[in-house]
Amino acid sequence: MKLYNSLSKKVEPFIPNVEGRVSMYTCGPTVYHFAHIGNLRSYIAEDVLEKALRYEGYDVKRVMNITDVGHLSSDADTGEDKMLKGAKREHKTVMEIAEFYTKAFFEDMKRLNIKMPDVVEPATHCIPEFIHMIEVLLEKGYAYRAGENVYFDTSKLDNYFVFGSQNEEEQLVGVRDDVTEDSNKRNKNDFVLWFTKSKFEDQALKWDSPWGTGYPGWHIECSCISMKHLGDSMDIHCGGVDNMFPHHTNEIAQSEAYLGHKWCNYWFHVHHLNDRNGKMSKSKGDILTVSKLIEKGYDPLVYRLFCLQSHYRKPLEFSFDQMDNTAVAYEKLKKRVMDNVRKAGNEPADEAAVSEYRNRFIEALDNDVNTAMGLTVLYDALKAPLNAATKAAIAKSFDEVLGLDLTVEKEAPEEKTDADPELVSYVEEMIERRKAAKKEKNFEEADRIRNELLGKGIVLKDTREGTLWEKQG
Ligand SMILES: [Zn+2]
Numbered sequence: 001m002k003l004y005n006s007l008s009k010k011v012e013p014f015i016p017n018v019e020g021r022v023s024m025y026t027c028g029p030t031v032y033h034f035a036h037i038g039n040l041r042s043y044i045a046e047d048v049l050e051k052a053l054r055y056e057g058y059d060v061k062r063v064m065n066i067t068d069v070g071h072l073s074s075d076a077d078t079g080e081d082k083m084l085k086g087a088k089r090e091h092k093t094v095m096e097i098a099e100f101y102t103k104a105f106f107e108d109m110k111r112l113n114i115k116m117p118d119v120v121e122p123a124t125h126c127i128p129e130f131i132h133m134i135e136v137l138l139e140k141g142y143a144y145r146a147g148e149n150v151y152f153d154t155s156k157l158d159n160y161f162v163f164g165s166q167n168e169e170e171q172l173v174g175v176r177d178d179v180t181e182d183s184n185k186r187n188k189n190d191f192v193l194w195f196t197k198s199k200f201e202d203q204a205l206k207w208d209s210p211w212g213t214g215y216p217g218w219h220i221e222c223s224c225i226s227m228k229h230l231g232d233s234m235d236i237h238c239g240g241v242d243n244m245f246p247h248h249t250n251e252i253a254q255s256e257a258y259l260g261h262k263w264c265n266y267w268f269h270v271h272h273l274n275d276r277n278g279k280m281s282k283s284k285g286d287i288l289t290v291s292k293l294i295e296k297g298y299d300p301l302v303y304r305l306f307c308l309q310s311h312y313r314k315p316l317e318f319s320f321d322q323m324d325n326t327a328v329a330y331e332k333l334k335k336r337v338m339d340n341v342r343k344a345g346n347e348p349a350d351e352a353a354v355s356e357y358r359n360r361f362i363e364a365l366d367n368d369v370n371t372a373m374g375l376t377v378l379y380d381a382l383k384a385p386l387n388a389a390t391k392a393a394i395a396k397s398f399d400e401v402l403g404l405d406l407t408v409e410k411e412a413p414e415e416k417t418d419a420d421p422e423l424v425s426y427v428e429e430m431i432e433r434r435k436a437a438k439k440e441k442n443f444e445e446a447d448r449i450r451n452e453l454l455g456k457g458i459v460l461k462d463t464r465e466g467t468l469w470e471k472q473g
Contacts, residue, residue: 001056001366003236004313006163006244006267011368014266016235022053022060023234025226025264026117027243030067031101032086034289034451035108037303037318038273038280042240044304045270045312045369047114049238051401052365062117063229065221066105068098069123069205084204090448094204098122100455107457107472108290111300113403119229123221127207130216130224133258134193134209142257147184148197150211152254154189162252163244163267191250192217219250223258234264241269270312280318291450293323294459301404302327308371308402330404336382337395337406343388350390357381357394365401374398423471427458431467434460 001014016022026046029035053060086097102122109116123130134150137143142156154160182192196214206213226234239248248267255263272279280288290300306326310316357377364373381394392407399406430449437445450460453469461468 001053002368003266003268004368005265006269007265009164012266014235016058017233017265020057020059022058022236023230024050024053024060024062024236024238025222025230025234026062026064027222027239027247028064028066028120029101029105031098031105033101034287034291035105036280037288037290037293039240040108040112040114040290040303041273041307041312041316042238042270043109043114044112044307046238046268047112047403048308048312048371048401049236049268049369050115051403052369055365055401056362061119061230063119063121063226064117065225066098066102066120066122067218067221068095068102069215069218069221087204095124098124104454107454108300111290111294111472112304113301113405115403121225121229123216123225124205126221126224126228127216129228130220131194131209133220133224133254134211134216136258137193137254140257142254143193144186145211146186147182148212149184149192149214150194151185151190152193152250152257153186154191154253155187157253157257160189160249160253161245162249189246191219191246193220193254219247219254222247222251223255223263226264227255227259232259233262236266236268237264238268238270241271244269271315274315274317275319276317288318291454291459295462296320297461297463298323298327299330302330305330305333305404308375308404310372312369312371333378334404334406337392338409340382340388340391340395341407344392345389347387347389349393350386353384353386353390354393354397358397361398361401371402374402378402427453427469431460431469435467 002011003014004011026043029039050060050062084094086092086101087094090097090100092100106116108114134143137152138145138150141153143150143152145151194209194211194214194216196209196212206215226237237248237251244267252263274280290303293300293303302323303326306318306323307316309326357380360377360380361374364370364377367373378395378398382391384391386394396407430453434446434449437443437449453460457472459470459472461470
């Protein structure tokens with residue numbers, strides 16, 4: 001396999017540390033809100049990479065963290081405690097918020113056919129590991145205490161900007177946020193390893209440490225959690241391209257200072273999802289989620305196909321027109337495959353042809369995970385003069401990586417009559433309350449009700465005939 005490596009800025013042959021085995025780390029979500037489909041684009045691309053490696057016979061171990069420590073998603077001691085803000089908004093405790101949105105994230109993964117990583121570790125489970133790494137960094141002289149916090153000293157490194165200067169603009173933004181706010185730093189790129197003093201006095205989660213009661217900086221969790229489960233060196237670290245700086249840059253700085261050697265060989269970065277106006281993100285107000293796509297009548301796998309149609313290293317422009325086109329393409333593709341599955345009966349597949357197409361598919365994946373090319377190989381197979389059993393076998397094989405449920409008969413929605421009558425009356429009452437709230441234009445309450453139901457695995461779908469519901473899982 002050949003992969004683009006953000007460290008060398010080149011497509012390189014992929015050579016794992018241990019032959020036949022791949023250790024892989026994914027930066028997980030910050031769980032104070034539903035995941036935006038833009039973030040989920042990264043998880044889809046990473047899922048395809050993992051499945052491609054497994055398809056080619058590698059034994060993959062993949063680890064992901066869950067950022068459930070308060071203040072996060074900014075390196076700086078600025079902004080607001082997003083977990084606390086979420087908790088206040090929803091009248092819950094911070095840990096309830098984290099648990100709720102962690103479950104919602106897993107639900108989104110399931111709907112998008114994203115395999116659960118082998119290990120998923122919440123940051124709050126690893127505080128002693130963070131403290132240990134910070135102690136070692138202090139001992140080795142890579143960290144210092146100032147203003148009751150512990151900072152990483154970036155001036156101790158020969159090359160802090162390991163990803164180069166191609167995102168100077170982003171780097172400047174990141175630095176600007178910090179530098180005006182924190183006069184304790186010796187160098188403008190230094191970052192906090194442990195806070196005991198922060199802008200937000202009411203930080204909800206705190207732990208004892210040798211430096212006082214406080215909480216960890218953002219970056220330390222990925223270094224510690226990956227080393228805990230993957231050891232002192234790993235093959236592939238994944239994430240969105242917006243994590244390159246400062247997050248991944250800081251992860252590398254502290255990990256390699258701690259270890260005294262190179263930490264991760266390949267950096268796999270997935271590009272943004274844009275709309276016509278630029279990058280789509282949580283901070284822009286309206287959050288486009290998987291649930292919203294379902295409400296609008298899209299199968300979540302249509303969004304997966306939409307992502308697979310383009311290369312992960314290109315910005316992808318989202319629009320509902322594009323989703324409509326992809327929905328039509330998905331229906332057609334699935335129908336063609338299912339027709340072959342049904343027609344196949346007991347006739348034997350042409351194994352030589354299956355293996356030939358399989359090799360072509362692997363060639364596409366080996367070309368820096370070129371999923372669009374992989375889809376073309378599938379369309380070629382469906383057009384080729386092969387019998388139905390062969391076509392069905394090829395589609396089934398490719399779908400191990402594509403994850404589009406191409407050979408899975410769509411399940412009929414669960415009959416309400418089979419459902420627990422108590423659940424039915426509860427859901428129906430909630431639907432009525434949501435309808436009343438919408439009528440009064442209280443959309444916040446209407447959304448809250450929808451989210452409460454979603455937390456119980458119940459998905460609402462607004463149709464012309466009224467609101468329908470479905471219990472998932
Ligand atoms: Zn990370």
